[in-house]
Structure formats: C-alpha cells, structure tokens
Amino acid sequence: MPNIFDELNPPHRILMGPGPVGIDPRVLRAMSMPMLGQFDPVFTTYMNETMELYRQVFQTKNKWTFLVDGSARAGAEMLLVSLISPGDKVLVPVFGRFGHLLAEIARRCRAEVVEISREWGTVFTAAELTAAIEQHKPKILAIVHGDTSTTMAQPLDGIGEVCRKHGVLVYADATATLGGMNVDVDGWKLDAVSAGLQKCMSGPPGSAPVTVNERVAELVKRRKHVEAGIKPAGFVEGDGPIIQSNYFDLAMLMDYWGDSRLNHHTEAATMLYGAREAARVVLMEGLEPCFARHRQASAALTAGLTAMGLKLFGDQAHKMPNVTGVVIPQGVDPDGVRRMMLDNFSIEIGTSFGPLHGKIWRIGTMGYVCRKENVLACLDALEVCLRKFGFNAPAGAGVAAAQAAYAGK
Numbered sequence: 001m002p003n004i005f006d007e008l009n010p011p012h013r014i015l016m017g018p019g020p021v022g023i024d025p026r027v028l029r030a031m032s033m034p035m036l037g038q039f040d041p042v043f044t045t046y047m048n049e050t051m052e053l054y055r056q057v058f059q060t061k062n063k064w065t066f067l068v069d070g071s072a073r074a075g076a077e078m079l080l081v082s083l084i085s086p087g088d089k090v091l092v093p094v095f096g097r098f099g100h101l102l103a104e105i106a107r108r109c110r111a112e113v114v115e116i117s118r119e120w121g122t123v124f125t126a127a128e129l130t131a132a133i134e135q136h137k138p139k140i141l142a143i144v145h146g147d148t149s150t151t152m153a154q155p156l157d158g159i160g161e162v163c164r165k166h167g168v169l170v171y172a173d174a175t176a177t178l179g180g181m182n183v184d185v186d187g188w189k190l191d192a193v194s195a196g197l198q199k200c201m202s203g204p205p206g207s208a209p210v211t212v213n214e215r216v217a218e219l220v221k222r223r224k225h226v227e228a229g230i231k232p233a234g235f236v237e238g239d240g241p242i243i244q245s246n247y248f249d250l251a252m253l254m255d256y257w258g259d260s261r262l263n264h265h266t267e268a269a270t271m272l273y274g275a276r277e278a279a280r281v282v283l284m285e286g287l288e289p290c291f292a293r294h295r296q297a298s299a300a301l302t303a304g305l306t307a308m309g310l311k312l313f314g315d316q317a318h319k320m321p322n323v324t325g326v327v328i329p330q331g332v333d334p335d336g337v338r339r340m341m342l343d344n345f346s347i348e349i350g351t352s353f354g355p356l357h358g359k360i361w362r363i364g365t366m367g368y369v370c371r372k373e374n375v376l377a378c379l380d381a382l383e384v385c386l387r388k389f390g391f392n393a394p395a396g397a398g399v400a401a402a403q404a405a406y407a408g409k
C-alpha cells in the first residue's frame with residue numbers, strides 16, 4: 001500500500017520520447033550544490049559564466065544571452081510578449097504543434113497573427129517563406145526551428161537575411177534543436193532565439209536559455225518601465241507601450257542580468273547550476289562532435305527501423321537527427337506497444353498529437369540518452385513488443401542494421 005511518507009523512488013527509465021530525456025549525472029550533481037543568495041558575488045559570477053557558456057552554445061556574441069526561469073515555453077512567451085506591442089503583425093509559419101503554440105501566444109499578446117501552414121511532416125521552402133514575408137510585411141516572423149510534434153527541422157539559414165532586408169525581426173524557437181543540431185544564431189542573423197534544457201541539453205525542464213541581439217534590446221528599452229518599489233532615482237520611463245507581463249518583461253530581465261543587477265524575481269539558483277553544467281557538458285564534448293553523435297544515432301535508428309519493415313514518417317531530408325517518427329503498422333495497438341516497452345524494458349517512446357495521434361510513434365535520441373546502447377536496446381525491445389501485437393519483424397534485423405550503421409558499413 002503506497003504511503004505518502006514513503007521516500008521517492010522512481011524507476012530508472014530510458015527516456016526515448018521527444019523530451020524530457022534522462023539528465024546527465026553531472027547536471028544532477030551540480031543541482032545539489034548549496035544555495036546562494038542571488039546577489040552573492042559568487043552567484044553573480046555564476047550568472048555571468050552562464051551567459052558566456054550559452055553565448056557559445058547559441059554561437060552568438062549577443063550580450064543579452066541568459067536564462068528565463070520556467071519551461072521552454074517561458075522563453076518563447078517572454079520573447080513574444082516583450083517584442084509584440086498590441087496590434088503588431090506577426091507572421092507564424094505552422095508545420096506542427098509548436099507553430100500553433102507560437103501563434104497562440106502571439107494572439108494572447110494581442111498581435112495581428114498571420115499563419116501560413118504546411119502539411120505535418122514537411123517544411124517550408126525558402127521561397128515560400130520569402131513570399132509570405134513580402135506579401136504580409138509583418139513586424140515579426142515567429143518560427144519554430146525543430147518541431148518535435150512532426151520531427152521536422154525547418155532550415156533557417158538565409159531567412160534572417162531576408163527579414164533584415166524587409167525590416168522584419170525574426171524569433172526562432174530552438175527548444176528541440178539546441179545542442180542536437182546546428183543553431184547558428186549570428187550566422188543566420190536571428191534576432192531572438194529561445195530553447196529549453198530537457199532535450200538535447202540533457203537537463204531537466206524548468207530553465208529556458210534565450211538570446212537577443214541589439215535590435216531587440218533597442219526595441220524593448222523603449223518599452224522599459226520599472227516596478228515602483230525598486231525604481232532608481234531619476235529613472236525615465238520608456239515612451240513605448242508597457243510590456244504586458246511583469247515576470248516576462250525582457251527590459252527588466254536585462255537590468256537583472258546586466259551590470260545594474262536591479263532586483264526582479266528570485267533566480268531559480270538550482271536550475272541555474274543545472275543549466276550552467278548542461279552547457280559546460282555540451283561545450284566540453286564540442287558542438288560539432290555533439291551534433292555528429294546525434295546524426296549517427298539517427299542513421300542507426302532509422303536503418304534499424306527500416307530493416308524491421310517499418311516506415312519512417314515525414315520528409316526524411318528534413319528530419320531532425322534527435323527524434324524519429326515511425327508509422328504505426330496497421331492493426332497494431334499504439335498504446336499497447338508503448339506500455340509493454342515501458343513495463344518490460346523500462347523504455348519510454350513518444351505518442352503523437354493532433355493529426356498524427358495514433359498514426360506515429362516518436363523515438364527520441366536526445367542529449368545524454370543519445371547513445372549506442374540505448375538505440376540498440378530500443379530496437380530490440382520494439383521488435384519483441386511488436387511481435388506480441390501481431391507485427392513480425394525479421395528476428396534481429398533491426399539491431400543488426402543499427403550496429404552496421406554504427407560501424408559505418
């Protein structure tokens with residue numbers, strides 16, 4: 001009989017869904033370090049180090065690179081509410097669930113939202129995005145880089161250039177891609193980018209790394225208002241419309257993370273320790289080796305699934321390396337297989353949303369979990385569970401094909 005006073009003892013799962021994934025033990029260890037006051041000089045040094053580490057992860061020189069306390073959508077919401085003044089036109093290309101999320105947040109910020117859509121499993125061409133920018137002339141383009149709901153990665157290279165030419169600000173949601181594939185913030189001329197820790201960064205949900213350039217900093221400075229109780233003497237209010245959220249006010253967050261260290265929220269110190277360590281771990285491995293590890297796992301997993309006679313979902317030329325959609329074979333119980341994988345092998349794979357619900361599983365190979373032994377164990381378990389539910393893959397074929405892919409054969 002469970003007792004509410006029992007010590008927590010969760011099972012050890014191999015999390016191979018679309019995130020969250022297993023946390024790197026170094027990150028967990030960092031999160032058990034002693035609490036510090038948020039203005040302790042040791043802690044503010046950690047804040048500055050975290051900013052510098054994330055500049056490297058985001059491949060940017062942006063001064064304003066820091067953490068928002070909250071899950072990945074906290075970063076998205078902070079950027080959108082700070083960029084959007086009511087009535088601004090925001091263009092949102094939707095190719096999966098998270099495009100809908102950006103459009104929804106933008107609507108809550110009282111933007112005039114223009115959505116363009118693509119069938120789930122595909123991405124926009126550069127020509128389609130350019131045409132939409134030229135036609136709608138938005139103030140902001142809000143776009144998802146990798147949409148875990150469909151497993152697709154939207155190429156962003158070149159789109160920043162087009163946006164600059166038309167005076168448009170571009171915000172990208174890199175929650176699913178940061179640490180797992182190239183996110184070249186400066187090279188791609190992205191003005192604002194947000195992410196999360198719980199995918200390829202091998203950390204827990206609860207902290208959202210963000211970065212913004214000077215174009216964004218200038219815009220929000222004009223909307224700067226400071227809480228009465230902490231307003232410095234002689235402070236002059238910005239002449240732009242006040243940012244609708246206090247918690248997600250980028251101008252106040254910049255004062256908090258910047259030299260003035262003006263008080264705002266109480267920083268989630270434990271999350272900062274974890275985020276700092278997550279960035280350090282990725283950078284110590286090296287960005288390119290880290291991306292290569294994800295590509296290799298994707299090649300092995302897709303080879304294995306194909307050898308088992310399964311079909312991959314979506315435009316494979318644009319599949320993210322860290323998550324793979326697999327079409328559920330006719331007549332197989334989607335939840336039955338997932339449940340059997342969990343109960344018998346302690347492996348979690350992902351279900352799907354919206355038009356893909358019941359049609360595909362999503363198998364993640366992200367961050368700390370993106371390792372050969374997990375890819376092989378997942379294929380092995382899937383074969384056994386599929387057989388139980390009436391789909392007979394050739395025995396051992398999936399694991400053998402994945403091993404061959406890892407061996408470069």
Ligand SMILES: Cc1ncc(COP(=O)(O)O)c(C=O)c1O
Pocket residue numbers: 018019071072073074098144146147148149173174175176196205
């Ligand atoms: C691309 C993308 N954006 C945003 C989110 C939302 O993240 P969170 O649930 O951490 O708020 C996710 C989560 O899966 C995601 O994949």
